[in-house]
Amino acid sequence: MFDQHVHSSFSFDSNENLENYINVCNENDIITTEHLDFENPIINYKDSSIDYLKYIEQIEILNKKYSNKFFSGIEIGYTPNSEKRIEDFLKDKNFNLKLLSIHQNGIYDYMCVNKKLISLEALIQEYFEQMIQALESSIEFNVLAHFEYGLRMIDISIIEFDNLASKFLNKIVELIVKKEIAFEVNTKSIYRYKKENLYSYMIEKYLKKGGKLFTLGSDAHNIKDYAYKFDEATKFLLSKKIKEIILFKDKIKMEKI
Template identity: 25%
Template sequence: MNIMKKLTDNHVHSRFSADSEAAPEEIIAAAKAKGLGGITFTDHCDPDFPKEGGSFDLDFEAYTKYMSELRLLYRDDIDIRCGIELGLRVDQKELLEDIAARPWDFVIGSIHVVDGYDPYYERYWKDKGEREGLRRYFETALECVMKYDCFDSFGHLDYIFRYVRGGCLYTWEDYKELIDGILVTLIKKNKCLEVNTAGLAYGLGYAHPCPGILKRYRELGGTLITLGSDAHKPANVGFGFDETAALLRELGFDSYMRFFGRLGQSQLLG
């Protein structure tokens, strides 16, 4: 049985994101070729992004119009949904809540900016160093998941480890208290934890969050997850989904959530 047939990819970028050049149609063609049952586009919306990263504003009207046209066009082949990846910040509550209140199918909340900088860039690490840079990211993530209710799933929890320069000396367990706080808050608020396979696509060897965190989430009573590749190009759509679904089942998850008009529906992991 082909597991992929039953899965959907719920974190995908297209040219509506500043860091992707992919035509939505190319993404859809790739998803169909891999036998996926659906795609949720989640283009970036990160207002007032630090200068070095460029603009991550989203043209709401153009994006939603384009996606609803595609949904109709492909409705007999593959289910297309329209969401966003909203960059959570400690200080933009009103603005971000307004954006999230638009008629999206799905909102991923992610941390892309910490203390005014994007950890993707050297500058963030230069001032803080590795240990403090990691700590400030997890502190910011905890503050945001406590502060915000306007997202459905929390994106790529431990992706920060990917950006540590020159071999990371620390693991998630060095930040266990903060990570526990994040997981417990998500569980209490009935929010999902995203399983994001970009870590596999970028050669890190595991999806985000790592198996240790997923296991901890289960121990704490977490059951709600979403599944996405975070693809910015067609080749990465549905990347590593077979092995990730197998791992998730091993860890005791038998389903993941997919969102339609912000309402979650349980989907089998195969």
């Protein structure tokens, strides 16, 4: 199965050589989605940016060696203050796949926020309103990645999630359906952070609004996590009567799972 959320040493938080993924791809093609997060709190507000020319050059070298198995991708970490910089960065670059992620707000990363300093209600509102702003921007995205990133470290029931987040999620679903942005089933979120309940909830909303576009992503930062628990995720999707995923490569197409 084609993993569409993967990082290599072209991302600030990975040391994995891009070429190494050829050893674990099981004859599938390979796409990495390298980080773009301006003023990243995780690294003292320095920019997490990709050396685009070096990245594309490396992909071209590997494609000569491995018969065009490598494709280019980027994970765009949106903040309102960085919107113009993101647009400027992207305007002269081509990527096969562009993920939208909400990681941080310019002050703190949402996985590192001090829960004693912000209420759950305020956190959910800020996080999902930022996601809505990204989706309403003029930046083009292919996939909404790990929609629940801001809640990965929080134990929340579906009842509480519905009470606090439904009005924002309804808008998010409306936007991704309208713009034909795919919804990522993130296996790290579901199985490592135990968020299957949130994904079931969100997928039900998405399907009810006519959503049909899904991707699978492991959020791997090394080869051992590549396609993490994809067998379980495939069963999960089939249980929802989802039988196809969309692939972003040289041509965008649907593939049966």
